[in-house]
Amino acid sequence: MGLTDVLNAARDAMAAQTFGITVTxxxxxxxxxxxxVRRQAQLVTRDMGPNSFGGVQAAGIQRxxxxxxxxxxxxxxxxxxxxATRDQLLGQAEALFNDFQGTGLGASINALFSSFSAVAxxxxxxxxxxxxxQNAQTFSEQxxxxxxxxxxxxxxxxxxxxxxTGQINSKLDAVAQLSGRINQxxxxxxxxxxxxxxxxxxxxxxxxxVEIHTYTDGNGQLVVQGPGVxxxxxxxxxxxxxDIGDDxxxxxxxxxxxxxxxxxxxxxxxxxxxxxxxxxxxxxxxVVEMQSDLDAFAFQVAGQINSVHAAGFGLDGSxxxxxxxxxxxxxxxxxxxSLNAALKDHxxxxxxxxxxxxxxxxxxxxxxxxxxxxxxxxxxxxxxPGQAYARIVGSVGQRKADAAATLDTREAMTxxxxxxxxxxxxxxxxxxxxxxxxxxxAFQAASRVFTTADQLLEELLSTLGR
Amino acid sequence: MRIADNMRFDTVQRSLSALRSRQxxxxxxxxxxxxxxxxxxxxxxxxxxxxxxxxAARTADYRATISTVRSDLELSxxxxxxxxxxxxxxxxxxxxxxxxxxxxxxxxxLANEVETLQKQFISTANTRGSRGFLFSGNLTNQAALDENxxxxxxxxVHEVEISPGVTTSVSVxxxxxxxxxxxxxxxxxxxxxxxxxxxxxxxxxxxxxxxxETSRAQIVRTQSKTxxxxxxxxxxxxxxxxxxxxxxxxxxTLGDVDPFxxxxxxxxxxxxxxxxxxxxxxxxxxxxxxxx
Numbered sequence: 001m002g003l004t005d006v007l008n009a010a011r012d013a014m015a016a017q018t019f020g021i022t023v024t025x026x027x028x029x030x031x032x033x034x035x036x037v038r039r040q041a042q043l044v045t046r047d048m049g050p051n052s053f054g055g056v057q058a059a060g061i062q063r064x065x066x067x068x069x070x071x072x073x074x075x076x077x078x079x080x081x082x083x084a085t086r087d088q089l090l091g092q093a094e095a096l097f098n099d100f101q102g103t104g105l106g107a108s109i110n111a112l113f114s115s116f117s118a119v120a121x122x123x124x125x126x127x128x129x130x131x132x133x134q135n136a137q138t139f140s141e142q143x144x145x146x147x148x149x150x151x152x153x154x155x156x157x158x159x160x161x162x163x164x165t166g167q168i169n170s171k172l173d174a175v176a177q178l179s180g181r182i183n184q185x186x187x188x189x190x191x192x193x194x195x196x197x198x199x200x201x202x203x204x205x206x207x208x209x210v211e212i213h214t215y216t217d218g219n220g221q222l223v224v225q226g227p228g229v230x231x232x233x234x235x236x237x238x239x240x241x242x243d244i245g246d247d248x249x250x251x252x253x254x255x256x257x258x259x260x261x262x263x264x265x266x267x268x269x270x271x272x273x274x275x276x277x278x279x280x281x282x283x284x285x286x287v288v289e290m291q292s293d294l295d296a297f298a299f300q301v302a303g304q305i306n307s308v309h310a311a312g313f314g315l316d317g318s319x320x321x322x323x324x325x326x327x328x329x330x331x332x333x334x335x336x337x338s339l340n341a342a343l344k345d346h347x348x349x350x351x352x353x354x355x356x357x358x359x360x361x362x363x364x365x366x367x368x369x370x371x372x373x374x375x376x377x378x379x380x381x382x383x384x385p386g387q388a389y390a391r392i393v394g395s396v397g398q399r400k401a402d403a404a405a406t407l408d409t410r411e412a413m414t415x416x417x418x419x420x421x422x423x424x425x426x427x428x429x430x431x432x433x434x435x436x437x438x439x440x441x442a443f444q445a446a447s448r449v450f451t452t453a454d455q456l457l458e459e460l461l462s463t464l465g466r
Numbered sequence: 467m468r469i470a471d472n473m474r475f476d477t478v479q480r481s482l483s484a485l486r487s488r489q490x491x492x493x494x495x496x497x498x499x500x501x502x503x504x505x506x507x508x509x510x511x512x513x514x515x516x517x518x519x520x521x522a523a524r525t526a527d528y529r530a531t532i533s534t535v536r537s538d539l540e541l542s543x544x545x546x547x548x549x550x551x552x553x554x555x556x557x558x559x560x561x562x563x564x565x566x567x568x569x570x571x572x573x574x575x576l577a578n579e580v581e582t583l584q585k586q587f588i589s590t591a592n593t594r595g596s597r598g599f600l601f602s603g604n605l606t607n608q609a610a611l612d613e614n615x616x617x618x619x620x621x622x623v624h625e626v627e628i629s630p631g632v633t634t635s636v637s638v639x640x641x642x643x644x645x646x647x648x649x650x651x652x653x654x655x656x657x658x659x660x661x662x663x664x665x666x667x668x669x670x671x672x673x674x675x676x677x678x679e680t681s682r683a684q685i686v687r688t689q690s691k692t693x694x695x696x697x698x699x700x701x702x703x704x705x706x707x708x709x710x711x712x713x714x715x716x717x718x719t720l721g722d723v724d725p726f727x728x729x730x731x732x733x734x735x736x737x738x739x740x741x742x743x744x745x746x747x748x749x750x751x752x753x754x755x756x757x758x
Contacts (some may be wrong), residue, residue, distance in 0.1 A: 364625055390513045394510065395513075418476075422476070451540065
């Protein structure tokens, strides 16, 4: 081999070490960039054919990532997203049943039974009778308000789900577009590390919204698998849309790429992670159960009060009046509960007496009404009204507490995997400092080789020229 | 394990934020005095606290009922005591009037006093309480006796629930105290006495003595019945006050913050937080500044 080969090798070495320094510089610059995956310069010996001595060549850069850790991360991000959404939304729903700050439904049902009891003690006192009407009205208003708020909450959650699907679609588009460019770059042998970083970051954001799995197909192209359906393949993404079914529940549809106008596949049953799933669970499971609990409570309690009240007689000696206007069926009873308009401002019509001939002193029916406050109702699981309400409070609290506990667990798991991911892909400045020295030293050595070879050549030339 | 730079920051941030959030919870509990700010803080306790609140409300209702009906009973008792005194005076007058040495004028004067007693008797029988006329049974909007002394009420009594499942009558009627339904008709006896005195009939006057005694005894019996009812109310109220205390104790155990343990935990937390901040300073401050 000749001296020129040495010169060439030294030139390659300096170029390669410079490349290494560039990559190190890139890592250092991006130490705080979210989604940045650290890179390593890939140095390989240059193949120069037989009998020739190879230099070094920068073959490219490698993203240091573990596909399996990333998969696990995506899965956990989805579960965390679902738990966080559910926790936050249930916190809002819980506030409707929170008697521990200010007065709530529990206080108003207690006040109603207290006023029955007061009428039982002094049935002729019109002020006491008026208090019953007032408390009955407050109770019915609070029940109605709670029912209306739950219904509004479901409407809000529909908008929220619609917004989320919009975000999911735009993220899917972004992933598809990036995938297209990455596939192109790979085909032409170009570097695509930055694009891959961006795509991974977009996938993490997408994974927080909806459950996804990714894999690489036979052509080395990324495929994004969603709940029960392929969401992205090649550079084509499916879009999600939502609709309301006949039962009032949300439906999530994945459109058909080949037939965009068709209604798409219903994938609702497959949703199990991601914020969208959290919204769906709260809207169509948690809140629906709260509504039916509230309906049962309102229907049974008001129904019992009505039947006892109707058996009583007012000061006018006639009876058969209901205290509440109540719908005929339990479903939706809470939303329409109100004080019987015929009794409003007519405390004398309150059915406190058990006999039309014993008014005004007879208070037996008022006593019976007061007794309802501690009488178990079979349809409410043999609980009296106060206990039945306490059960609603407990179950609402339990839902929120369970969601918070799930969130804690999943966040801890996600944090662990995130740490693992950082441990693999995160930039360590210590390491970069060492790498920088390493490349610097190698560069210095290569330039020394170059100088030496150069001196030798000069020596040779001067000898020849003499 | 390979430690990337961001991991150090993440760890510090996570531990600080966990400490801060526990600190916020404790501060909230101490300032509100309550362990539970929302049902989810402790669903089981929240549910039990709601039950206890309902039970406490019922207990307070029973006690309010007792205190309302008790004041009417006191009025009834006082009225009956007064009525029995009137009957005692009537008996004295009857004994006086049956004395054979009295003149017709003397008897007429006694008759005048009986007339006054009759008026007083009617007004006593028509005593009003919070429910209306106390001795008219359930027809509390009608006077018990009209001006002729005939009973206008009914025989039904006021019944209320005074403790869980215990319903009791808490009134007495004029029917049992003053009319023949309870033994003898007091006002009619007074009228008979007055008539005998007016007609100067010593024999007739003496004849009323038995009925006067029967009426007095009947009134006293009814009076002691009100006393018995009040005793019953008092013992029920005593039991209820024990229940109320017990409920309050349970509520407090379940829902109240123990200030000492909460404060000491908060103190401990502040120390931990300071240490964590010091460690964070050390972790974040040292390192690559020297190397780069």
